[in-house]
Amino acid sequence: MASEDLNSEEFIKQFRIPGYILDPNAEIQYPPCEPECPVLVFINSKSGGQLGGDLLISYRTVLNEKQVIDLGEEAPDGVLHRLFVNLEKLKNSGDEVASELEKKLKIIVAGGDGTAGWLLGVVSDLKLAQPPPIATVPLGTGNNLPFSFGWGKKNPGTDRDSVLSFLNQVRKAKDMKIDSWHILMRMEASKQSSSCDPIAPLDLPHSLHAFNRVSSSDDLNEGYDTFRGGFWNYFSMGMDAQVSYAFHSERKLHPEKFKNQLVNQSTYAKLGCSQGWFAASLFHPSSRNIAQLCKVKVMKRHGDWQDLDVPHSIRSIVCLNLPSFSGGLNPWGTPNSNKRRDRDLTPPFVDDGLIEIVGFRDAWHGLVLLAPNGHGTRLAQAHRIRFEFHKGGADHTFMRIDGEPWKQPLPVDDETVVVEISHLGQVKMLATHDCRSKSFMDPSSPMTYEADERDSDNEDESVGAEWRKFGAADTFKIPDGVDISHLS
Numbered sequence: 001m002a003s004e005d006l007n008s009e010e011f012i013k014q015f016r017i018p019g020y021i022l023d024p025n026a027e028i029q030y031p032p033c034e035p036e037c038p039v040l041v042f043i044n045s046k047s048g049g050q051l052g053g054d055l056l057i058s059y060r061t062v063l064n065e066k067q068v069i070d071l072g073e074e075a076p077d078g079v080l081h082r083l084f085v086n087l088e089k090l091k092n093s094g095d096e097v098a099s100e101l102e103k104k105l106k107i108i109v110a111g112g113d114g115t116a117g118w119l120l121g122v123v124s125d126l127k128l129a130q131p132p133p134i135a136t137v138p139l140g141t142g143n144n145l146p147f148s149f150g151w152g153k154k155n156p157g158t159d160r161d162s163v164l165s166f167l168n169q170v171r172k173a174k175d176m177k178i179d180s181w182h183i184l185m186r187m188e189a190s191k192q193s194s195s196c197d198p199i200a201p202l203d204l205p206h207s208l209h210a211f212n213r214v215s216s217s218d219d220l221n222e223g224y225d226t227f228r229g230g231f232w233n234y235f236s237m238g239m240d241a242q243v244s245y246a247f248h249s250e251r252k253l254h255p256e257k258f259k260n261q262l263v264n265q266s267t268y269a270k271l272g273c274s275q276g277w278f279a280a281s282l283f284h285p286s287s288r289n290i291a292q293l294c295k296v297k298v299m300k301r302h303g304d305w306q307d308l309d310v311p312h313s314i315r316s317i318v319c320l321n322l323p324s325f326s327g328g329l330n331p332w333g334t335p336n337s338n339k340r341r342d343r344d345l346t347p348p349f350v351d352d353g354l355i356e357i358v359g360f361r362d363a364w365h366g367l368v369l370l371a372p373n374g375h376g377t378r379l380a381q382a383h384r385i386r387f388e389f390h391k392g393g394a395d396h397t398f399m400r401i402d403g404e405p406w407k408q409p410l411p412v413d414d415e416t417v418v419v420e421i422s423h424l425g426q427v428k429m430l431a432t433h434d435c436r437s438k439s440f441m442d443p444s445s446p447m448t449y450e451a452d453e454r455d456s457d458n459e460d461e462s463v464g465a466e467w468r469k470f471g472a473a474d475t476f477k478i479p480d481g482v483d484i485s486h487l488s
Contacts (some may be wrong), residue, residue: 006164012062015039015167022066023088030097037171038101041068042076042119044111047139054158055110062163077122106170107133109280112140113403117207120232124180124427133175135430142403144233144324150432171352174428178350182424186226188415205404231401235421238316241398245405290314293397294389300383308380314359319385319421321355323348323436333375334358349440353423354381389417
């Protein structure tokens with residue numbers, strides 16, 4: 001069978017969205033045939049040095065210019081809201097092209113993990129009847145999301161042929177649902193005498209937002225600031241987040257030094273060495289160890305909270321949803337049959353409603369991941385996890401969500417800082433057929449088991465308003481004045 005000509009008009013028109021679908025004011029002109037794989041493309045033109053801008057130009061020469069959006073010029077929530085309102089109007093008028101296009105629509109997002117998370121948050125919060133699956137183009141430093149779903153971790157080519165090849169992969173890709181995780185962070189409201197002041201908005205990761213109302217049944221109902229957000233790959237705390245924070249701080253000060261992926265990764269490695277994490281017991285006091293910083297509790301499915309025993313040597317903890325961390329490493333690995341039986345552990349499925357919790361002692365411990373079957377210290381798998389920080393030997397720690405780090409103040413008096421992570425729904429991704437992410441619904445996965453029927457779409461009805469959404473549609477927006485090139 002002759003190979004398909006990817007440069008032909010016959011191939012390219014499968015992906016083009018008619019102009020009247022994108023622009024409500026445009027004259028309706030039906031295409032000769034309906035697109036088989038219509039794509040809406042979002043590109044962070046400031047990602048990957050010049051790569052984002054070059055990729056934007058290439059996609060716009062191949063597709064309808066209006067279906068390729070520069071995230072530096074227009075936010076995704078407005079674009080998607082306008083598109084789906086127009087689709088609904090056209091469907092109601094009997095437009096069959098609009099109806100079929102909505103069913104087949106796919107999204108491509110090109111940028112770092114932070115950019116991909118931005119799109120995932122927006123799509124989740126719009127609560128669309130038929131949410132489009134999302135493919136990710138790796139333009140960042142770590143690129144854990146693209147790597148998990150088979151799209152690679154190296155920055156791609158930006159020429160026309162590379163774009164056409166990627167579109168062909170998107171056409172052949174499979175849908176895969178992945179768990180979404182909600183994070184709620186609460187700290188005492190600002191006091192003049194306290195060093196634990198609310199974090200300035202620009203110091204927070206872009207996926208965390210202030211939430212002013214708490215549920216009436218909450219013990220911490222008065223005098224506390226609440227922040228909420230979502231993530232799809234990982235939450236981490238400790239030494240890895242500290243290195244990431246140093247990297248991001250350096251990049252903000254000297255953006256001209258961070259123009260390509262190789263330089264970024266080299267700088268990242270140097271910071272890890274210079275901060276003493278290869279000799280953590282000498283350079284970092286035990287008061288910074290996880291067990292000394294906080295009390296950790298977990299909930300298995302819909303049971304009771306249980307204390308999690310974290311070894312005193314653990315200096316970094318990672319709550320992992322996908323099998324890719326720090327540029328493609330898999331900290332959980334695949335537990336053998338004995339571990340599955342004795343500790344009730346499973347492989348890291350991306351849609352089982354469980355998050356993998358892994359600990360690391362130091363950077364040397366992290367290097368174990370480079371060995372065959374290497375993994376961190378498996379602490380637990382949980383449906384919810386809660387960190388409670390009280391007054392201790394440290395006045396701050398470092399945290400990170402999907403590549404976005406921040407410096408978190410800790411209590412200095414009798415107040416409490418709480419970080420709670422909870423499963424909240426799922427989102428659809430596009431994945432290649434040989435990707436490393438595995439579904440527990442897939443018979444070819446290492447181990448399958450029956451789904452918990454209680455994990456339904458109505459899960460959020462029993463919790464307070466602060467849990468019901470990620471904040472994307474209303475507040476998941478990059479603040480004015482923030483350079484989106486930092487969404488790595």
